[in-house]
Structure formats: C-alpha cells, structure tokens
Amino acid sequence: MAAQGPGVAVTRPDASRPLGMTMSRGSPHQATDADADALQRSILTTTVERLLGWARSNSIWPVQFGLACCAIEMISTAQSRFDIARFGSELFRASPRQADLMIVSGRVSQKMAPVIKHIYEQMLDPKWVIAMGDCASCAGVFNNYALVQGVDKLIPVDVYVAGCPPRPEALLYGFTKLQELIAAGPPARRPR
Amino acid sequence: MNELTRETLVLNMGPHHPSTHGVLRLIVELEGELVLGTEPVIGYLHTGFEKEMETRTYHQNIVFPPRIEYLATMIEEHAYVLAVEKLLGIRPPARAEVIRIMMAELSRIASHLVWLGTSAVDVNVSSLLMYCFNDRERILDILEMVSGQRMMHGYMRIGGLQWDLPDGFEQAVRAVIDDMPGRLEEYERLLGDNLIWRKRTEGIAVLNADDALRYGCTGPVLRGSGVGYDVRRAFPYGGYDEYEFEVPLGRAGDAYDRYLVRMEEMRQSCRIIRQALERLEPGPVLVDDRKVALPPRRELVRSMEAVIHQFKLVSEGIRPPVGEVYSAVESPRGEKGYYIVSDGSNRPSRVRVRSASFNNLQALPVMVFRNQVADIVVAIASIDIVLGDVDR
Numbered sequence: 120m121a122a123q124g125p126g127v128a129v130t131r132p133d134a135s136r137p138l139g140m141t142m143s144r145g146s147p148h149q150a151t152d153a154d155a156d157a158l159q160r161s162i163l164t165t166t167v168e169r170l171l172g173w174a175r176s177n178s179i180w181p182v183q184f185g186l187a188c189c190a191i192e193m194i195s196t197a198q199s200r201f202d203i204a205r206f207g208s209e210l211f212r213a214s215p216r217q218a219d220l221m222i223v224s225g226r227v228s229q230k231m232a233p234v235i236k237h238i239y240e241q242m243l244d245p246k247w248v249i250a251m252g253d254c255a256s257c258a259g260v261f262n263n264y265a266l267v268q269g270v271d272k273l274i275p276v277d278v279y280v281a282g283c284p285p286r287p288e289a290l291l292y293g294f295t296k297l298q299e300l301i302a303a304g305p306p307a308r309r310p311r
Numbered sequence: 312m313n314e315l316t317r318e319t320l321v322l323n324m325g326p327h328h329p330s331t332h333g334v335l336r337l338i339v340e341l342e343g344e345l346v347l348g349t350e351p352v353i354g355y356l357h358t359g360f361e362k363e364m365e366t367r368t369y370h371q372n373i374v375f376p377p378r379i380e381y382l383a384t385m386i387e388e389h390a391y392v393l394a395v396e397k398l399l400g401i402r403p404p405a406r407a408e409v410i411r412i413m414m415a416e417l418s419r420i421a422s423h424l425v426w427l428g429t430s431a432v433d434v435n436v437s438s439l440l441m442y443c444f445n446d447r448e449r450i451l452d453i454l455e456m457v458s459g460q461r462m463m464h465g466y467m468r469i470g471g472l473q474w475d476l477p478d479g480f481e482q483a484v485r486a487v488i489d490d491m492p493g494r495l496e497e498y499e500r501l502l503g504d505n506l507i508w509r510k511r512t513e514g515i516a517v518l519n520a521d522d523a524l525r526y527g528c529t530g531p532v533l534r535g536s537g538v539g540y541d542v543r544r545a546f547p548y549g550g551y552d553e554y555e556f557e558v559p560l561g562r563a564g565d566a567y568d569r570y571l572v573r574m575e576e577m578r579q580s581c582r583i584i585r586q587a588l589e590r591l592e593p594g595p596v597l598v599d600d601r602k603v604a605l606p607p608r609r610e611l612v613r614s615m616e617a618v619i620h621q622f623k624l625v626s627e628g629i630r631p632p633v634g635e636v637y638s639a640v641e642s643p644r645g646e647k648g649y650y651i652v653s654d655g656s657n658r659p660s661r662v663r664v665r666s667a668s669f670n671n672l673q674a675l676p677v678m679v680f681r682n683q684v685a686d687i688v689v690a691i692a693s694i695d696i697v698l699g700d701v702d703r
Binding site for chain 1: 326327328329333334354355356357358359362363374375378381382425440441444445447448461462463698699702
C-alpha cells in the first residue's frame with residue numbers, strides 16, 4: 120500500500136547487497152568478494168584457552184591479605200589515585216576461596232609461614248602469586264632468624280615486584296605483566 | 312556461659328582477617344554474642360629489628376625505624392636520630408629542627424588519615440577510605456618531593472638532615488594544610504552525623520583512665536580516657552617546647568572519644584606546621600662536626616682531611632661514647648622510645664624499641680570485656696595498632 124499523508128518514505132536497503140553474515144548460497148567456489156569481506160568482519164577465530172585467558176586476565180580478584188609496609192602501598196593502589204579497578208581487580212576478597220591472586224605484601228615471618236601456605240592452598244585453581252617488594256621476594260635488608268628468605272620458599276611466585284616498598288605504579292606494572300602471563304595461556308603445572 | 316551446658320564458645324580470629332589491621336590473631340571466648348575473654352596472639356610479623364640493628368652501624372640503622380612503624384615514617388626516623396644525638400650529646404642546627412618537626416607533623420596527619428579511613432571501613436563507611444587516601448597522597452607527594460621516597464624516606468641524619476628543602480616546598484605545604492581543616496570538617500559531617508558510626512562507637516570499647524595507666528597505654532588511647540600525657544608536652548624534644556598547640560582530651564574513654572581526639576590532633580598538627588613555616592629561616596641543616604656528619608661535596612675536591620673524614624664515616628661510621636640512653640617521641644600511637652646501649656664501638660650493643668602499639672594492644676581484653684563480638688573490630692580500629700610496631 121502506498122504511503123498516505125505527509126511524511127518521508129523510508130529507504131529500503133538494496134536487496135541485492137549481502138547483509139552481515141548472510142551470504143550467497145551455493146558451493147564455496149561460488150563465493151564473492153563481498154562474502155570474504157563479511158567473513159573477515161564477523162568471525163573471530165580463537166581457542167577456548169585464549170578466550171579464557173583473556174577473560175581471566177581482566178578480572179583477577181586479589182585476596183585481601185596485607186602483611187607489612189607494602190600492604191599500605193597495596194591499599195593505595197586500590198584507592199582513587201592509582202585505581203586498580205582500571206584493570207578489573209578492585210574486588211579484594213576476604214575469603215581466599217573467592218580469590219585468584221595473592222599479593223604477598225610484606226615480610227614473611229617464620230610464624231606467618233604456615234598461615235600463608237594455608238591461605239594459598241585454600242585458593243582455587245587457577246591461582247597466581249605476586250611477591251610485592253623486596254621482603255617478599257628475598258627478605259630485602261633482613262637476613263636473620265625471624266624471616267623467611269623470600270616467599271618463593273613456600274609458594275610458587277609468578278611475578279616479583281622490586282622496591283621497598285614498590286610504588287603503586289610499580290605494583291601496577293607487575294600486575295600488567297601478570298595479565299600478559301595469564302593471557303598467554305594456561306598456567307604451567309604447579310606443585311601442590 | 313550456656314545455662315544448660317555451662318560451655319562457652321572459643322573463636323579464633325585472624326591472623327588473616329580483614330579487620331585486624333594486619334596479622335593480629337585473637338582467641339576470643341564467647342557467651343552467645345558477649346565477649347568474656349580475649350587473648351591477642353602476636354608475633355606474626357616479628358622481624359627481629361632489634362637484633363638486626365645490632366649488626367649495623369648507627370647511620371645504617373636509620374633505614375629500620377620507618378619499617379617498624381610504617382604509617383608514621385618520619386616520626387620514627389626522628390625518634391631514632393634523637394636517641395643517637397642524645398647519646399652523642401649534640402644538637403642539630405635550628406633549621407633542621409624546624410624541618411624535622413614539620414615532617415613529623417605531616418607524617419602524623421598521614422597516619423591519622425589512614426586510621427580514619429580504615430576504621431570507617433570497619434564499620435562499613437567504605438567511601439571515606441578513598442577520601443582519606445586521596446588526602447594522604449597529597450602529603451606523601453610533599454614527603455617524596457623532600458626526600459625522594461613516598462614511604463621509607465631516610466631523610467633524617469644523625470645531626471641534621473640529608474639535604475635542604477626543595478623549591479616550592481612552602482607553597483605545597485601551605486596548599487595542603489590550608490585545605491586540611493575543611494576536609495576534616497567534611498569527614499566529621501560524614502561520620503559525626505552518621506547514626507551508624509555514632510551507634511557503633513559511642514559507649515563501645517570503654518577504657519577508664521586507671522586501666523589505661525595500668526596497662527601503660529599512651530597516645531590517643533590514653534588521652535581518649537582523659538589523661539593528658541603527650542610526650543611533646545611532658546618531655547619536649549627537638550624544639551617542641553617553642554610551639555603552641557593543644558593536647559585534646561576525651562572524657563568517656565570510648566571509641567568515639569578516641570576518634571574525636573585524633574581528629575583534633577590533625578588540626579593541631581596543621582597549627583604546628585603553620586608555626587614551623589613561620590620559623591623557617593635560612594641556615595645549615597647538618598651539624599658542622601666532621602666526626603658525625605659527612606663533609607659537604609664541595610669540600611671533598613679541596614681538602615684531603617675532608618676526604619679522610621668521608622672515608623672514615625662511610626666505612627666505619629661514628630663511635631659514640633660508652634653509655635646508655637632512652638629517648639622518646641610522640642608518635643601517632645603514643646610514646647615511641649628508643650633505648651640504645653653503646654659499648655663504644657661503631658655498632659649499638661643493644662637497641663630496644665618501646666612501641667606504643669604493643670602496650671595499647673594489651674588493653675584490648677579490658678576494652679571488649681562483655682561487649683558484643685562485633686565490637687572487637689571497632690575496638691581494634693580505635694586502638695590504631697600497627698602490627699609491625701607491635702611485633703618489631
């Protein structure tokens with residue numbers, strides 16, 4: 120039926136132009152250039168692992184776990200100026216069962232060592248560890264009876280961040296390194 | 312106690328707990344929701360600072376104090392260098408003293424801001440933490456501008472300071488302390504008029520003056536209970552006797568009073584910094600004693616003697632006379648003292664750190680006795696412990 124009264128007639132798309140993913144039917148050797156274009160625009164090939172890696176690397180939930188001085192810089196990183204939420208990690212979980220990442224922020228004493236191991240074991244796979252600061256990496260300036268000489272004596276560490284304490288920018292840099300690591304693929308098999 | 316079974320519930324809290332401000336562990340005995348007994352278990356952050364300090368020279372030891380109490384870093388350095396200066400019997404130049412006081416008071420504000428934010432989070436006023444840390448960042452910017460480090464400054468030296476203030480310092484400090492009272496008013500509107508904050512803190516975690524004295528509490532915990540003891544006023548150090556400031560006191564000794572005391576202390580700190588800016592006059596910032604302080608760079612190219620002094624100080628360090636000394640400062644948590652024994656060598660024979668958090672924490676069982684279990688969190692927050700300071 121023809122349009123009646125005042126108004127503008129809508130233009131209909133040209134019926135001969137392929138729309139989105141709809142392509143001309145027939146065997147592949149009949150495909151037109153437009154078909155190839157549409158294919159490139161609309162389909163993304165990936166593996167499940169890479170897709171998971173992409174998703175995981177952008178939603179790492181750290182466990183809310185502060186030890187010493189570095190913990191204060193870790194809190195600073197989560198606050199408004201440095202804003203770790205830009206990387207999808209503002210959700211510090213109090214329960215290790217809901218967390219993917221443990222940021223060991225500070226010196227690890229002998230008395231704390233079994234507790235850290237316990238918390239790490241409570242986290243569900245896949246899980247990652249950042250050793251934040253010199254103390255967590257190698258006990259820093261302390262070489263005495265009281266401290267574990269680096270948290271990697273207890274649990275596997277993925278990224279070490281140097282500094283005493285590291286600036287929030289340094290932690291964020293270490294964090295993006297971890298994201299790259301996660302996006303690259305599934306974690307290597309770890310000792311339990 | 313359960314009427315039928317005559318049993319109480321023993322609950323473990325920590326060391327990994329979001330509200331213990333670090334790695335404190337509590338063993339709590341409960342009767343329903345009522346707290347009958349609390350036993351703090353400490354040592355989860357024991358670092359062996361005191362032993363470690365025996366193995367380093369006096370100058371090298373300046374790196375340790377800020378790591379003991381990592382929220383009030385400048386005050387810690389101040390405490391240590393004052394103790395060594397007392398041992399040596401020297402006094403830094405006037406300009407250095409003024410700058411030290413400014414740094415210490417800036418540190419105090421930064422520390423109290425962390426306390427304010429985190430204790431507000433503990434009763435679920437979570438937005439305040441962001442405001443507080445924003446203001447703290449501005450103070451850290453100044454400290455970084457002065458010393459080159461955000462937290463572990465290493466700015467103070469035995470006999471003075473590492474270097475003089477940078478250009479634009481006064482402007483930056485004035486910008487912060489002019490803003491501060493307005494910001495504090497804003498926070499007080501957020502908390503003081505907040506029904507939840509009032510209900511969670513008023514009449515909660517009460518500590519009377521006798522108990523506070525008995526347990527050796529100092530700082531805002533003691534002053535919140537109405538005892539007017541402030542080291543800056545009682546035993547003035549580093550030139551504090553020349554400044555005008557009030558020592559705020561609470562009355563009821565509850566968590567709300569401690570909150571009020573700390574809020575007022577931040578205002579008083581601004582006042583001290585303002586006075587210090589007026590007193591700032593040009594001059595040296597390090598003593599002119601070649602046996603204690605490094606010679607200036609320009610002397611090294613001209614004088615062989617200066618080179619020898621430099622070499623001796625760097626390789627060997629200073630040798631204070633035989634003796635022992637105790638020197639205390641007012642940290643945001645209370646009396647922070649260093650007791651140093653010298654045997655005449657270039658390393659201290661014994662260092663003992665008197666930390667305020669350790670004593671204040673001992674009063675926790677008294678504070679929370681027959682309170683609700685949820686009030687333990689408020690009590691810990693109101694004591695404002697730093698576990699590094701407790702365990703050392």
